[in-house]
Amino acid sequence: MDPTRDNPILRFNTFWWALWTFLIFGVLLAAVIVFNPKPPTNLEDAAAVARYVTKDKVTEAQAAALSSAEIAAAIPKIAADLPSSKPAAVEKPEQVVPGSPTALKLGAVAAAAPNGASASAGVSPPAPSQPPAEAVTPPASKDGGQDARPTAPSATPAKP
Amino acid sequence: MSSAPSATATSDATLRAGIDRSLRHPVMFFLTSGAAWLAVSIVLAIISSIKLHYPEFMDDCGYFSYGRVFPAHLNTLIYGWGFQAAFGVLIWLMARMSRQECRAAGTILTAGHVWNLAVLLGTVGILRGSGTGMPWMEFPTFVWPGLLLCYVAIVVWSFIQFRVRDGGRSYVSQWYLLAAMIWFPWIFVTANVLLNCTSGHPVMAAAINAWFKSALMFLFFIPVALGTAYYLAPKLTGRPIPSASFARLGFWTLAVVAPWAGMQKLAGAPLPVFLPYLGAAATVLLAVPLAVASVNILRTIFSGEEKLPKSPALHFTLAGLMGVLLLAVAAIALNLPGRLQDPSGPAALKLTQFSISGYGFEILALYGCFSFIMFGAVYFIVPRITCREWISSRFINMHFFFSAYGIVAIAFGALFGGFMQGSAQEAWLQPWETVTDVVRPYAAMSTFAWCVILFSNVFFFVHLALMWLHLGLRGPNPTMLDSSTNLPAPATQPSH
Amino acid sequence: MSLRNFILGLSASFGLAWLFVVVVPFVRMRNLEPITLSKEVDGVTGVFYPKRAGRIVNGAKVYAENGCYLCHTQLVRPIYAGNDLYRPDWGGLAKDSERGDTRRETNAYDFEGETFAQIGSTRMGPDLSNLARRLDAAVAAKGGGDPAALLYAHLYDPRHNPELRKSTCPAYRFLFDRHEIKGQPSIDALPFGGDANTELVPSSDAKALVSYLLAMRKDQPVPAALNFAPIDKKAASR
Numbered sequence: 001m002d003p004t005r006d007n008p009i010l011r012f013n014t015f016w017w018a019l020w021t022f023l024i025f026g027v028l029l030a031a032v033i034v035f036n037p038k039p040p041t042n043l044e045d046a047a048a049v050a051r052y053v054t055k056d057k058v059t060e061a062q063a064a065a066l067s068s069a070e071i072a073a074a075i076p077k078i079a080a081d082l083p084s085s086k087p088a089a090v091e092k093p094e095q096v097v098p099g100s101p102t103a104l105k106l107g108a109v110a111a112a113a114p115n116g117a118s119a120s121a122g123v124s125p126p127a128p129s130q131p132p133a134e135a136v137t138p139p140a141s142k143d144g145g146q147d148a149r150p151t152a153p154s155a156t157p158a159k160p
Numbered sequence: 161m162s163s164a165p166s167a168t169a170t171s172d173a174t175l176r177a178g179i180d181r182s183l184r185h186p187v188m189f190f191l192t193s194g195a196a197w198l199a200v201s202i203v204l205a206i207i208s209s210i211k212l213h214y215p216e217f218m219d220d221c222g223y224f225s226y227g228r229v230f231p232a233h234l235n236t237l238i239y240g241w242g243f244q245a246a247f248g249v250l251i252w253l254m255a256r257m258s259r260q261e262c263r264a265a266g267t268i269l270t271a272g273h274v275w276n277l278a279v280l281l282g283t284v285g286i287l288r289g290s291g292t293g294m295p296w297m298e299f300p301t302f303v304w305p306g307l308l309l310c311y312v313a314i315v316v317w318s319f320i321q322f323r324v325r326d327g328g329r330s331y332v333s334q335w336y337l338l339a340a341m342i343w344f345p346w347i348f349v350t351a352n353v354l355l356n357c358t359s360g361h362p363v364m365a366a367a368i369n370a371w372f373k374s375a376l377m378f379l380f381f382i383p384v385a386l387g388t389a390y391y392l393a394p395k396l397t398g399r400p401i402p403s404a405s406f407a408r409l410g411f412w413t414l415a416v417v418a419p420w421a422g423m424q425k426l427a428g429a430p431l432p433v434f435l436p437y438l439g440a441a442a443t444v445l446l447a448v449p450l451a452v453a454s455v456n457i458l459r460t461i462f463s464g465e466e467k468l469p470k471s472p473a474l475h476f477t478l479a480g481l482m483g484v485l486l487l488a489v490a491a492i493a494l495n496l497p498g499r500l501q502d503p504s505g506p507a508a509l510k511l512t513q514f515s516i517s518g519y520g521f522e523i524l525a526l527y528g529c530f531s532f533i534m535f536g537a538v539y540f541i542v543p544r545i546t547c548r549e550w551i552s553s554r555f556i557n558m559h560f561f562f563s564a565y566g567i568v569a570i571a572f573g574a575l576f577g578g579f580m581q582g583s584a585q586e587a588w589l590q591p592w593e594t595v596t597d598v599v600r601p602y603a604a605m606s607t608f609a610w611c612v613i614l615f616s617n618v619f620f621f622v623h624l625a626l627m628w629l630h631l632g633l634r635g636p637n638p639t640m641l642d643s644s645t646n647l648p649a650p651a652t653q654p655s656h
Numbered sequence: 657m658s659l660r661n662f663i664l665g666l667s668a669s670f671g672l673a674w675l676f677v678v679v680v681p682f683v684r685m686r687n688l689e690p691i692t693l694s695k696e697v698d699g700v701t702g703v704f705y706p707k708r709a710g711r712i713v714n715g716a717k718v719y720a721e722n723g724c725y726l727c728h729t730q731l732v733r734p735i736y737a738g739n740d741l742y743r744p745d746w747g748g749l750a751k752d753s754e755r756g757d758t759r760r761e762t763n764a765y766d767f768e769g770e771t772f773a774q775i776g777s778t779r780m781g782p783d784l785s786n787l788a789r790r791l792d793a794a795v796a797a798k799g800g801g802d803p804a805a806l807l808y809a810h811l812y813d814p815r816h817n818p819e820l821r822k823s824t825c826p827a828y829r830f831l832f833d834r835h836e837i838k839g840q841p842s843i844d845a846l847p848f849g850g851d852a853n854t855e856l857v858p859s860s861d862a863k864a865l866v867s868y869l870l871a872m873r874k875d876q877p878v879p880a881a882l883n884f885a886p887i888d889k890k891a892a893s894r
Contacts (some may be wrong), residue, residue, distance in 0.1 A: 018316045
């Protein structure tokens with residue numbers, strides 16, 4: 001028996017060599033993984049590239065068609081024009097707000113002309129509580145078929 | 161050995177007795193707890209096998225649904241029985257062959273208990289529905305680092321014993337056992353880190369898992385079995401290994417070929433095409449080291465004209481070596497990607513890839529080869545460390561014969577049934593019910609075979625428990641398998 | 657031979673295989689480049705991305721935990737490796753109403769979103785790669801219905817369906833809850849198993865699993881680089 005072969009130092013060394021031997025391929029694997037990180041591309045991101053290209057094209061085209069610089073330049077001019085322009089009276093009957101004084105005036109004119117129309121078109125002021133159906137003036141854009149008033153067509157000759 | 165002068169022989173016997181005494185508690189612990197897990201595994205195997213042909217069996221209980229009970233069976237067989245039997249046998253063999261007493265019995269015993277706890281937690285995890293879904297790695301992910309730590313704490317002492325041993329030459333058993341000790345952490349860490357700790361391509365993850373399965377069989381269990389058989393055969397027969405160069409050839413061809421095998425399970429998958437076919441070729445080539453090693457040891461056993469002693473350890477070792485030969489044949493038959501005898505017929509790999517023959521192959525390796533040789537080692541080692549003899553040769557015979565019937569039924573049934581199942585799968589004009597119908601009889605055969613194996617192992621468990629409780633026979637004569645158990649051993653036979 | 661040389665020999669023999677079969681393929685495949693489609697060859701631009709809608713991650717976890725991979729595969733093998741593509745509804749549909757023959761083998765992009773491809777161990781049950789396509793076709797043939805309902809019924813009791821009375825699929829009753837009907841019956845309730853006051857509804861695990869299974873459509877058109885169909889079929893698909 002060779003006494004120098006078996007000693008605590010040899011055992012201690014062998015213990016760590018054994019651990020190293022067991023784990024060598026684990027360490028190599030860790031090194032391989034550390035030096036080969038997975039690229040962040042997945043299929044979703046790769047497919048998204050085309051979408052972003054399209055999005056950029058759309059944004060560009062929109063910007064070209066409607067430049068924000070032009071809008072920004074136009075705004076002061078119009079803003080300056082607006083206060084200096086006076087509100088003009090509206091003359092087209094289809095743009096008249098129902099129940100407004102202009103509408104009442106128009107209604108009175110129309111009622112006076114054929115002379116047979118009921119005064120329903122012009123009677124009621126624009127009160128919050130709605131009088132019964134005959135006082136409800138159809139708006140200018142509605143066609144005559146929905147008119148509840150019996151004397152509809154002749155009262156508003158300019159009705160579309 | 162028997163021609164040594166008596167003084168050396170006495171000190172030798174004292175040394176061996178000292179080694180056995182130092183290892184008594186760890187080894188008995190591993191063998192008995194391993195045997196307990198074997199019982200659990202076989203019961204789970206029976207339940208899962210019944211569900212294959214009678215799915216209404218126990219279907220109220222989610223814990224025992226097939227998808228949980230089958231992985232629980234395999235994982236308890238591997239990590240509960242397989243590893244603990246390997247630990248018990250490995251630490252004893254390495255200590256004896258290095259002629260070193262074990263100084264770390266306490267550490268080994270503690271690590272063994274923690275190993276059992278980890279396996280228990282893992283098994284409960286699988287049954288509760290926390291399995292990972294990766295074949296042979298189904299324990300929840302927190303288990304594997306614990307298993308690795310326990311493993312190192314158990315086997316590193318054997319490594320040290322080998323290093324500080326007397327004498328420069330080493331025996332082939334030591335190569336196999338040392339290599340198995342070193343290979344396991346390499347494959348375990350690689351597979352677990354790549355599958356559980358890093359993210360990669362999902363199909364490659366499946367391929368590495370398949371590689372791990374094959375590597376665990378051929379780089380841990382089979383080398384432990386072959387190393388044990390190389391030790392037991394000359395010891396029990398008193399005859400030397402006929403060819404040292406074949407022993408060397410067998411070992412190094414296993415080392416070179418086995419790491420390439422495994423990925424044939426993924427033939428046809430979207431992987432680089434060389435991977436699965438390289439795996440198939442390597443598995444076919446594995447027949448060479450398996451056949452070389454088993455023939456070498458079988459020649460030891462059958463050389464010479466005297467009758468063989470009817471030693472239980474020898475019977476089990478012999479059966480295990482026959483299993484190794486059968487495994488070699490199966491490795492070729494299941495994995496040929498080309499044509500078998502019939503040139504117009506389909507290739508074997510196409511048929512067996514998704515059939516029960518894979519399971520048959522694995523059980524043949526784990527039970528037919530590894531477990532049989534481990535049983536042989538148990539019947540050899542336990543009397544030496546408990547200083548008692550086995551009580552009943554009848555029990556040993558029951559264990560042997562029924563296990564042998566059972567494993568032959570499973571192996572042949574699953575291997576052949578797998579070909580039938582594969583042919584039915586490939587018959588694409590037929591509806592799928594034909595495949596279910598074809599498998600049913602083989603599943604029933606497998607259930608029956610596992611029941612037979614459980615029956616055989618009841619004798620083993622009872623016997624081992626009695627020995628553990630120190631109730632074995634006292635006396636100078638070893639228990640033999642023939643009727644004249646009380647005859648004194650002949651003087652020319654080497655002492656056990 | 658000394659211990660050191662022994663370990664060196666072992667490292668060399670193991671390390672070579674470890675490198676070429678495990679590590680290098682792993683690293684190369686985790687950096688798999690997406691396939692860029694070209695207008696001339698494939699007819700569209702962009703990147704080949706077989707999207708899957710559904711709870712892939714949660715559903716794959718339930719699939720793994722319950723061992724579905726033990727009996728079902730998710731791999732349609734090319735012709736040289738198996739006859740899977742000949743079956744009329746495994747690799748796609750042989751007679752799809754819109755596209756004709758859509759069958760193809762599995763490619764590397766089909767498992768996007770999963771960490772472990774459940775290729776499968778055995779085929780006790782059929783391959784699941786195009787399960788949702790099969791269910792859609794079955795539902796269309798019946799004139800309407802919900803493929804999810806078919807799957808819930810199968811999971812609860814696989815042998816309930818007379819066509820599958822020989823199935824050995826386990827009954828996943830634990831994936832369903834029985835609760836009282838409050839007001840209207842739940843839309844996911846099983847059509848059987850309940851009574852006047854209670855109904856069976858799928859748990860969240862069952863819903864995740866069914867969502868995952870209903871994303872199993874792996875017969876999208878593939879770019880030319882992955883198209884291994886016979887020549888006349890390629891011409892027909894242009």
